[in-house]
Amino acid sequence: MNDALLLVLLGMAAYLAGSVLFAPIVCRLWRLPDPRALGSGNPGATNVYRAGGWLPALITLILDAGKGWLPVWISAQLNQPILAQVMIALCAVTGHMVPLFFRFQGGKGVATALGAGLALAPATTLFMALIWLSIMGYWRISALASVTAAVFAPLISALLEPEALPLFALMALLIVVRHRSNLIRLAQGRELGFGPPRSTGDKPPKPPEPPAD
DSSP, X not given: OOHHHHHHHHHHHHHHHXXXXXXXXXHHHTTOOOGGGSTTOOOSHHHHHHHHOHHHHHHHHHHHHHHHHHHHHHHHHTTOOHHXXXXXXXXXXXXXXXXXXXXXXXXXXXXXXXXXXXXXXXXXXXXXXXXHHHHHHHHOOHHHHHHHHHHHHHHHHHHXXXXXXXXXXXXXXXXXXXXXXXXXXXXXXXXXXXSSOOOTTOOOOOOOOOOOO
16 A cells, blocks of 8 residues: 555544544443533543543543554554654544544543553653643642643653654644633633642642543
8 A cells, every 4th residue: 555545544544533532422321411511611531520530530531542542553553654653643633622523622632642642752751641740739720730741742752752752842732722711711810620729738639630631
């Protein structure tokens, strides 16, 4: 098969995989409220957590990450070059953000980017996860944690896995743009969180919410 045709087919498959939003599906299976009607209205693991707790949220997170990881892993098995894998990863993330199967109204793409990053650049992605956990553990605001991790990702990639820099640079741009309404609410002090920031003498916080997707 022609290399260009194979790349197109892989990109289309990645986009279609990304277009499957698991948050509404999981909530329907659990007989929970539609996550798009809760909190920020985002169809991701965060609002699934608000609707039904950690188990359905964790399942949503794994599935959303998996649809980013699998297309990149398949492309690597087919010996696609790094740049092609980057394009396929972006197709999967774009599918989650503007899904064909959900009237192009999707999520923030963080979990799908996490899965794609684990397949392509695991060291950078793990550092991103640590940043997310640190910010989330202190401030308890998922959007702030997600945007901070996304902004630092290109710098970390440049230091650890420069071949994946285009992926993290473009993903950072997409994630920040998708969080623009959250950033406005943050500036206004109206962004939804899970309690106040920690301070000296606070009791240990509840476990952090999953990434906003």
